[in-house]
Amino acid sequence: MQIIRTEVTQASAPTGQPILRVIFCGEGGDCVTVDMARVEGGNDEAAIDRAKAILVQTATFDVAANDYDARSNGNFDEVAVTAANDENGGVYIFEYRDGEAGHQVPPSRMPSLEAAREEAVRCAIDLLVDLQPGTDDLSGWLVRVRDENGEVLCAIDVREAQAARQTRQ
Incomplete structure (x- = not known):
């Protein structure tokens, strides 16, 4: 949309x-x-x-x-991080490129780094729609995945997002 x-x-x-x-x-x-x-x-x-x-x-x-x-109050405002990875997966922080800066969203629990990376690829493909050739910088990262300590675990760049979009079409 x-x-x-x-x-x-x-x-x-x-x-x-x-x-x-x-x-x-x-x-x-x-x-x-x-x-x-x-x-x-x-x-x-x-x-x-x-x-x-x-x-x-x-x-x-x-x-x-x-x-x-189903009966829970849905209060997802509180995020408690006890470990980066456990039997339920890991906690990952997604960072989205916004012009020259990045914007992080609150941590999310994902089943694995591979699942987090796949989500990052999907989001990067969505971000491609808003990029304008000649106006926007079409190089560099679009989405980065960080661990709970802020270390970058993976980054999806424009080239990788474009290749993934073509593969999925």
Whole structure:
């Protein structure tokens, strides 16, 4: 979905609790809404960044595996890191190129580094859509995967993303 408009508004949850709502509107009338209980920083830019992070995390979560998960309160704001890798996989931090800078999203648990790398490739392919030849730098990294200590584990560059996109078509 190509985003053409983003709105940040105050709203109320069904419980009456005040929430912050970010609406991403795309071409053709498609919209994605993210409701948040609170946002650090308190401004629209911080709210949009938090909403983007929630969307990325949501895309990597599986549906509820059992009734207990289905009844959970869905509070994924707290991230506890006890080890970089264990029997449940590892904790990875994704960093996305944004012009000349990078933007990290909150840590995600993935089953393996290979799964994290595959997610990075998928995201890099999505980022290619927004790059404009002649305007944007078409060299260098698009997505990097870091461990919990910030060490770069892998980086997907423009060339690799283009090759992966051609392979998948």
